[in-house]
Amino acid sequence: MAAAVHRPVESASGRECAGLARNLFGNVRLDFGPAEEQKSRMTSAMLGACRLTQLAADRHVVFGEHATAGPGDPDAIKLLVQTEGKASLAQGGLHTPVSADALVIYDHSRPYILTNSTPVRQLLLQLPRHVLPHADVERLTRPFIAHAGHDGMCRILLSLMESTIREIDHLDEARRSSVGQTMINLVCTMIGAGPRLVKTVANPLDLLLQRIKNFIDSELARPDLSVAMIARRMGCSVRYVYRAFEVECLTPSDYIWDLRLQKAAARLHDAGGYAGEISGIAFSLGFSSSAHFSRVFRHRYGVSPSQWRKTRLP
Missing domain, CATH: 2.60.120.10 (Jelly Rolls)
Known part of the structure; x- marks a missing residue:
């Protein structure tokens, strides 16, 4: 959307x-x-x-x-x-x-x-x-x-x-x-x-970027986390949020999904392997479904979440 x-x-x-x-x-x-x-x-x-x-x-x-x-x-x-x-x-x-x-x-x-x-x-x-x-x-x-x-x-x-x-x-x-x-x-x-x-404070974009990153990290579990929500919370325009991310060479949405995948990979690394754990990790990081999570994870890491977890189990 x-x-x-x-x-x-x-x-x-x-x-x-x-x-x-x-x-x-x-x-x-x-x-x-x-x-x-x-x-x-x-x-x-x-x-x-x-x-x-x-x-x-x-x-x-x-x-x-x-x-x-x-x-x-x-x-x-x-x-x-x-x-x-x-x-x-x-x-x-x-x-x-x-x-x-x-x-x-x-x-x-x-x-x-x-x-x-x-x-x-x-x-x-x-x-x-x-x-x-x-x-x-x-x-x-x-x-x-x-x-x-x-x-x-x-x-x-x-x-x-x-x-x-x-x-x-x-x-x-x-x-x-x-x-x-x-x-x-x-x-x-x-x-x-x-x-x-x-x-x-004459050029506040660096401070704004850090505050946005902190906000994203705290709200990552929300499936409805969006650029519009970030802009509203920061009290600025959507365009200003995009300007803050120009130094990252990423859009705000790309940053959100990239952070979700990084955290998911780390949690799968520490996962215990019991049934439903992969789905639990996906939902806790704001993914709307297990299928969506598996699809974007495989696109990023080249393997499915379950394969990623198995290769790192002792």
Whole structure:
């Protein structure tokens, strides 16, 4: 089955907004009144490793108690700019007021509730966790807050986000990626990363590749493990996942199947030879059937799994 590919720009209005929000942000729940939901409008686009979203909506509450409950949910840090309206973010035992022109950075893997008590207009930037210095991410047990009226970097970032969302349909992929990297650097500077650390994350593909490999290794038993799932978990586009693997001269799918076969060969080497063990190894590594496993194993190693095992039994 072909992997799903995210469209460059996604949009929704009315009742469709809640579904798009869950698709983009993970296991979140938006609680609207019946009339308020119809007034919602959402536009979202990938900017290389980042995702920028604009939301205009009436009063509502966002429940993020289990925003990253599954392996396919984005592993990202959220940045919220409230350009109109009032809201309050509850996280880590702290209730933080969010007002116009305020910027809030928070770790959405930690439970939170965002209460929008008035009609709001918001810009949300998702940054994959790996692009920010680990020490800064660890400090986000509570939200980081900045105000455009007092912080020059905040004003620059706010202006860039607003102009980008206005011009998003006129930017090609390379320009979007460049703008996204600029936003990453601005956020790193704002939350305290020194010049050396900002330089380290300027080209995040190596870090992304390692995080993808770790994720694949932990989820290898899932038959539905796909490039689309990886991209969603990493909080980036499918195309960006492919870019991370360019240095490997493999596609992400080829890497997954190659790793499965390597692990299968190693486990067969240590197998005890009892009935059903080969099938058990196949299913534990995400193969959908014993026949499929035998076919691809023979293609890779030139012998069947049972022959491979027998040649290595004492």
